[in-house]
Amino acid sequence: MLYFMIEGTFYDPLPVEPDELQKLIKGHLTYLQKGFNEGWILFSGPKAHSGGGVILMKAESRKEVDDFLEEDPFQKAGIQEYHVVEFRFHDGQEGVKSWFS
16 A cells, blocks of 8 residues: 655636535545545645645555546636645554554
């Protein structure tokens, strides 16, 4: 299994109106839920001081990650770009170690 930290950054200026953005956020959260339900997303959340967010996920390949992100409502609407970093797990708090095994 491979592990990935994904940083999403909204384009500036955003090419959508605020009401459309709210719909896209709901769609994005619903889309991520599949990863939580199936156990391959450990966490996600918005960045504290700018548009976009962070996702930690595992996958069999980088292509699998890219395919997942390609179907994200944010990506399809052209409002966010992604920076993907593959990493190797070394150690962590007891509560998360089992996710990495």
